[in-house]
Amino acid sequence: MKLYIKNMVCTRCKMVVKQELIKLGIHFSMVELGEVEIIENISCEQQNQLRVALLKAGLELMDDSKSVLIEQIKNVIIDLVHNSEEPLAIKFSEYLHQKLNHDYTYLANLFSEVQGTTIEQFLITHKIERVKELLVYDQINLTEIAYQMHYSSVAHLSTQFKKVTGLTPSHFKQLKNKKRVMLDAV
Incomplete structure (x- = not known):
């Protein structure tokens, strides 16, 4: 059961x-x-x-089966972003389809309807939170972070980071009060 x-x-x-x-x-x-x-x-x-x-x-x-499916989508994303360093060999939409055995369009529409945000935005938000975490730890450089987080380049990561946080990764790293959000609050 x-x-x-x-x-x-x-x-x-x-x-x-x-x-x-x-x-x-x-x-x-x-x-x-x-x-x-x-x-x-x-x-x-x-x-x-x-x-x-x-x-x-x-x-x-x-x-509720819809709530269960929403949580499964979130958990797949969280696991992918926070526990996987291997780049995906397939598109994210196909990965989600294979993991949950549902059509991606159905998953995307359900997620947006219930959560008020898109799967893509949820994924980006989690990726940026993970980038913040890696920046705070200061154990790998931005190039390595971009690779680990499956960005095509450091420029792509920096652009997305600034769009979400309003700061560049280097400016964020320089801040004394490094604010991160708990995963369950994302």
């Missing part, structure tokens, strides 16, 4: 979900961003207890 959870965006979220499942005696085989594979069926009482526990942690158990 699969359960879908909203706002799971990081490893800590996965740890919280695992802890709550263990506390409630719910056996699971897998906990990934946005979803949990439960070994056996759980009672309504257990499901309600899990719902309450997750809400306290800022997470939400989802029932």
Whole structure:
């Protein structure tokens, strides 16, 4: 049995979900961003207890299939941007289609309708947040960041960064108060 959870965006979220499942005696085989594979069926009482526990942690158990699909889109993007350094061998739209087994146009229209922004804008926002993170860490240069984040050039990255933040990457790096946004707030 699969359960879908909203706002799971990081490893800590996965740890919280695992802890709550263990506390409630719910056996699971897998906990990934946005979803949990439960070994056996759980009672309504257990499901309600899990719902309450997750809400306290800022997470939400989802029932609506459209909400589940939106979260899956977000999780694919977050995983791609924050956990993958390999460039895509195919277009992003095809990648999303293959991951979620839905037509990209359907996914794009649903996402825009529900989120009030496009999949592309959501992807760009996450890429820029990741670039900010890499700039703050100061372990790799802008050329390496552009490559790692799948930009065609440093100029493309810089243009998009300035369009989103109002700053150039070098100016952002010089700021003393480097403001970054938490992933679940993006």
